[in-house]
Amino acid sequence: MNILNKLKKEWFLAGMVLAIFLATITADFGRSGGLIHLDKLTGIGVAIVFFLHGLGLSPRAIKDGVANWRLHIYIQLCTFVLYPLLWLLFGNSFLTYMPSALAFGFCYLFVLPSTISSSVAMTSAAKGNVPGAIFNASLSSILGVFITPLLIQLFMGFEGVELDLLASVFAIAKLLLLPMIAGQLLRPYLLKWVEKHKAVVNKVDKYVILLIVYNAFCDSVANGIWSEFSLGMLATSIMISTVCLLVMVHSIQWGARRGGFNLPDEVAAVFCGTKKTLAAGVPMAKVIFGADPTLGMILLPIMLYHPIQIFYCAILANRYARKSAHNNQAVTG
Incomplete structure (x- = not known):
């Protein structure tokens, strides 16, 4: 009975574990382009989620999110300066002790922009600064179109990079801004309905995260990353990806607290500043590296890092949500 009560209380974390387990045995079912086209469903x-954000956010909140320039600078510096520093510090060691393609894969991981969907969804689940997360996740994706190839050329010497900026901006607007604008336009008509069903609405982002986790792990299994590489190489890559994530998460937390950011801004900084995009990373890699026969190994770090970051950040989101609820109770009490 106690176990059932514990699972009911921790249903989100239990769902994460279940999603990973199901992905290992039903990869073809849940992978992108699979039987149920889960990638489209998560889209x-x-x-x-963004539509509900548009309904729930007041125009003043959105304005405050855009105007929070200290948060924006901090997040973008974490994504495009602090992360690439890892390559400057440890790149030579990577090239010495692992195949060059795998080492360059970590270089590619470090210079990628942030994710959009999971960053915002987890910021929302953690009761963080959603307007700030929306703005920074979008800005990171736009900046990444220019900065990622530039850093790749600087660190790895690749040239001839051409990316379609208009297509990237259109994709971001279609995914993010249009639903949010629709929510804002319908806010006067649906706000009372949202407030009435708040208990259900507040869980939607967590349901979406579970679907994203399942889809991400299905993609990893379906792409054969557990069988194409040696066990030792795979274990080393997982360890490095995990250590990099932990170092970045807690460094950004430390910096946010030292910088005087409040808890909602810290949440947004952690989830936007530590995420690396797999959805944009794969097509960008095909453009940057072309028909390189080692492309699979170059992509291994981001394919490993992506589900690891979602899993660990989901745990953090749960902790932040509890901390936020505790702080609210302390204020109201």
């Missing part, structure tokens, strides 16, 4: 889910 719809993300659009719903």
